[in-house]
Amino acid sequence: MTQVLSKIACFVERYNFTDPREENALQNFKSTAEKLGHEFSFMFKERISDIPNYDAVFIRATTDPLYTAYIVSKTAWELGLRVVDDPESIKICGNKVHLYTLFKKHDVPHIPTVFLTKDELHHRRLVEIFKEFGKPVVLKAPYTSFSRYVEKVACETSFREVAKRFFRKSDVLVVQKFMPTAFDWRVGVLDGEVLYVCKYMIPKGRWKHGVKLRGKPTFIWGRTVTMKKENTPAKLKEVALKACNIIGNGLYGVDIKEFGGQYVVVEVNDNPSIYAGYEDLRNRDIYEKIIKFLVN
């Protein structure tokens, strides 16, 4: 009987298995971990109380301080387990106000950003914002993920309408300059090193990678073009690593826009998407690297 080196719990939700590309990636994690001599089990929210039975927790369900994934991460952390994503990364990346505040503080090149409180939702402030950033501007709820709760507004009326909707949940919003590009770079980073580089293409006639069709619940996503790490600009990787350094040393996906020859960070995502045949296309070793990081 072979000895199990570490017991890894992979926290997932049902939706992680709805897309075959993601399901295949999860199976790749499982088989890689088992090849390396570890036990790898999928853990759903019904079995959170089993966390103390494991040595490490790998979170693949969507993370946010308000979601169950944070409970899992923090519980594992408090119990002294290795965990990806760690609660501090979730706390920072899960709130764009926090993230951009750190970008400003540490001089990370990022999309020009201001914050808006409920008290500031008045004509004079909106005029100032439009004057500073031009029209349209992008309004982001701090809890945005997968391109949701990010909207483009070009007039005061729509600004107020979107802001009021986002203010229902958060007392502070993010307002950014609109910077249209044909694609966003996605740089996967693990433990301060670049893991993979992709281009997330923007669907034709749209302005963000994921778009909800009007009147339909489904999202359409732009193509993913995977690059060889060696063939991507050094400055891009440098900016990505700088952005990750202020957050931690876990697993991150950094979204970067190339605009006027400059690289500006859109955001850093903890828990970045990893789909079989996409992010791993030119970097087959990402599963092994992540598992090794998790159990070391």
Add this chain to the structure above:
Amino acid sequence: MILSTMGKALSSSLTIENSCSGPKTSRVLYVLTPFSCYLVFPRYKHTVNFKYNCDNTVVLLSGVQWVLVVSNIDLTTNVPIVSPSTFLGLSIKDFIVNINNDYRYLKMGYYVSLHAETLGNHVIPASGNIIDANRIPIFLLRSSKAGIPVMSYTVTSSVKQIISEVGFPVVIFAVNPLIYDGFKIAKNRSSLYRAMKSLSMNYKFAVCAIPLRGEIFSFRSIFGKCELESDARKVSERVYGVFKIPICKLHAQRVDGKVYLCGLQPVKKEELTPLDLKLISEEIFLMSRHGDPSIV
């Protein structure tokens, strides 16, 4: 002109940095204001950075250890108080006491602490504690680690698991992003299904199930102080010691005369009595004189 708006200045050498016109040196011993004389004086340093807004609305001091209270509650204290939205626009460097009736994640109380931390300030409460205190399983886990008696709990979204592992009667707390207050007691299977459906938002999120073994009661905790008997008072003090949440409501169970912690939730403004406001003001006054004991 600035000093006259501040109050009375006594004679000595002091470097004054005006954010509009740059640093300059003036002869003052300390700035005696209606609210800061006892704050600045005990920890007086010769160089004090002195800033004020160009519109003269807010005066900022740093280089001295003093207390700035950021509050959304009307308090009867002589300590300087700024509103949360004003504070978010400042870059003050001091010890911040964040007084708010609602410290939920994404609400103003959270952003004040986050902003203070980003500026490198010591703040009560810390943003991490705000998140943890409002996530019941993490709140109970950290309390338990600190030696506070807590009831055993199960985090799950399965009714069957609750019935088999916890039994009846059971107290159900929500662990989801939208419901934050209160709990439901289920004494039989049908009431458990109703409670689960509501608090898990149709089984989308997990809930925290705690066995009901005695009498459940709730009380306000103001800086760890409460008006109940000694056991509850001890719990309240120790919870404050761990999370430093100045104003909250605690839920506990009394089983065989012993108090067990069950949960925490925000306090509504209208629930605060004049006595509570007086207590808050007194605590702030004491803190401004003696500082926060946790600062080393």
